[in-house]
Amino acid sequence: MPSILSISGVEKHYNSGLSALGGVDLEVERGEIFALLGPNGAGKTTLISIVCGTVTMTSGTVLVDGHDIVKDFRAARATIGLVPQEIAIDIFATVWNTVRFSRGLFGRAPDPAYIEQLLRDLSLWEKRDSKIIELSGGMKRRVMIAKALSHEPDLLFLDEPTAGVDVNLRRDMWALVRKLRDKGVTIVLTTHYIEEAEEMADRVGVIDKGRILLVEDTAALMEKLGKRRLKLVLQHAMATIPAELADWPLELQAGGSQLLYTFDANAEGTGIPALLRRLGELGIDFKDLDTERSSLEDIFISLVERS
């Protein structure tokens, strides 16, 4: 069986002269949740739009379930569901009609039982007779998801699914994504939140400036790039870091009231016990401590440094 999505040598140069994608190769496996992780402007939306046929690529090949998206667009597109970033729907139609109609557009026979289950899964059933215009922003997003799933696609794209979304919708969305995956649907999501990729994805592809920097199992990536930070909230603020602590790369922040220590979570020793002992010897007390993972930005910096 061919991969569900096979992208090779895809370039996109806009008329403005801007090169949004500079030769992207990517294989998405059947049944996985794949996160495309990258900062604003990295080319995530452009890549998804090319696969879904709303942007034309300058060069390259894209196969969806073996169908070439240029030569065999209808068959390729029928396999795909897309939840775009922007809400784009007829605001005067009802929820039920919007979703039912969308299924018909892909040439699928009506299946009211399927649509009902979909609306129930998305907590939209009570709103089925409401017009889109009467719905809250979160409800409109739910309708966009229902619409994307109306024709039972094998490959679902979620472009920045949780940007500006409330906690309830996020929770429902993740539950739905997992349920779809269990049913065999492949999911590709874009995000610039590393936590989101980590929580949801089986594999992660990091994209920046129109190029894929790496593709990796999520767990392996998190481990590889696992810089962590220890934050100590000091009892008494300090003006400078004492010379006795020069062995540790420390930073002061929050007006000298917090001490920040960045360490490699995979190293043999983190250096933390020795640091804490030294602080004790120097009589530097702290009232709280916390560890956090490095941000996506740090990860990019370390990736760029490595290449």
Ligand SMILES: Nc1ncnc2c1ncn2[C@@H]1O[C@H](COP(=O)(O)OP(=O)(O)OP(=O)(O)O)[C@@H](O)[C@H]1O
């Ligand atoms: N229609 C267009 N014409 C010219 N340039 C464009 C067009 N659409 C996007 N771009 C540019 O292409 C680059 C990639 O944009 P894209 O929207 O794909 O990034 P992204 O990773 O999805 O970012 P975001 O998270 O902000 O959506 C950006 O520099 C953007 O300004």
